[in-house]
Amino acid sequence: MLLALVALPGMALAQQADPKQWQLNMGKGVTQTARMAYEAHMVVLWVCVVIGVIVFGAMGYAMFKFRKSKGAVAAQFSHNTTAELIWTIVPVIILVVMAWPATAKLIAMYDTRDSEMTIKVTGYQWMWKYEYLGQGVEFTSRLDRGSDQMRQSGQVPTAASNPHYLLDVDHPLVLPVDTKIRFVITADDVIHSWWVPALGWKQDAIPGLINEAWTNIEQPGVYRGQCAELCGKDHGFMPIVVRALPKAEFQQWLAARKPAAPVPPAPAEGSPAPDITPEQAAPAATSASARSDATQAAPAPQA
Template sequence: MGAAAMALPMLAWAQAATPDTEPYEPVRWQLNLTPGVTSTSQIAYDAHMFVLWICVVIGVLVFGAMAVAIFKFRKSKGVVPAKFTHNTTAEVIWTTIPVILLVVMAWPATTGLIKQYDTRNSAMTVKVTGYQWLWKYEYLGEGVDISSRLDRGSEAMRQSGQVPTPAQLPRYLRDVDNPLVLPVDTKIRFVITADDVIHSWWVPALGWKQDAIPGIVNEAWTDIKEPGIYRGQCAELCGKDHGFMPIVVKAVPKAEFARWLAERKAAAAPSVAAVPAATAGAVVAAAP
């Protein structure tokens, strides 16, 4: 299916970035889906291209047959239409072929869907919680969590009614104060829920969207192949500020992620110097 995806250049994903865009961001006159930067997004893209080519072949055959019938067997040429009302052979053919096509399409679709929900053998787990109107990310087992909301500049601008400049417009309402930092080439499991109403966590470049529902924990996974900034948004109407709940994922090399995580752990750890001397002395005295 990968070969089929490369065989349609006129609909190919335009990856080239301009000064106002980032790689894997939508571009003007784009006609196709994005292949994304993960295994799951590539599965979806290949399935789309596979089905597209089947539809192209069906369209050519059907409209080609219609064109031949209209122009070659038209009444002005003296053609007399047949009087039959039933043809068993034709009915068997137009029933059997669609069934075969559905089976051919169902097999890769089913295997791909199973892979998209297989969170086993993940190297790390991130808990995503949706709130009105921000996201909270917890690196489970690491003691690190961050809150991510619309950046203060965009928030102040929208509240004041100020019109963004052309330079500000591409990132207006799309930046956050704390992006979700993830390592590349790592299988990452997500557990996704919400605290108040239904939200939906969606980053198109990752290739999937998952609802965040209060009282329910949904699962997903990703393995980002390329470092970069990938943007998304809440995709479920969740209240008056639904449109101001962006998502920013910052994918970095593993070594850089390890340094970032160590810094966050150090910042989150309680300071020994902050413990009062009397309390520290009592702890020492109580020790066996």
């Protein structure tokens, strides 16, 4: 047990974006938001460690030094104004010191200004709909067919045969890296919650309301999450998969998903001629007049 406590700080610093077995700390994530949350968490963790060492160290020293077997006699008093002032003022100072950077980070986490693109996320029982606003691209994302067949088969999935059981989808959300992306999140039926731990935030999807969030993914990769709200009997079968691509690859993917521009139909035979505006007809009339003048001015051919 003592070795585990000694190794805890090192193991905490070693955690990365994806959760691992026996993980003892939150992941660092792959976004600025996740990094801010991780840094705030680590500051509070070390403050708690220092307070714990001081308090439990003082308790252990007092119990050992002033034990009854050594003839120690307890002091007979009920209040100590100095001690009460110390253990009231010191915690207040600690809380204020921690609250200042935490508040600044929290404000930054909700600042969606200067976003380069916007994704609309809509929760349904039990799938997600993604719309790339202004791009004409939208699709739904639901539990992968293989995971769905496995859960209904009665078999026991294993990490070797089903490494991402219940965490795969048919159409992942594809995003570019190094791009500030704004999310507008809502729901169509009941309350859902869009949550990908590696991105460092979670936002409720509420029918009739629009919530906002943003992300800026720093590393290409595949990041998984789930609906974090009890949205019905199939709540556990509503995963989220985000696929982060370099900007050039993302633009190619987006161009391939955009609908083709409609081609205007050719006029049918016998249909009336299209209307021509005076501006369109003027050049033709001027050209015909010039040809007529040239014909009149030409000398007649000699016999």
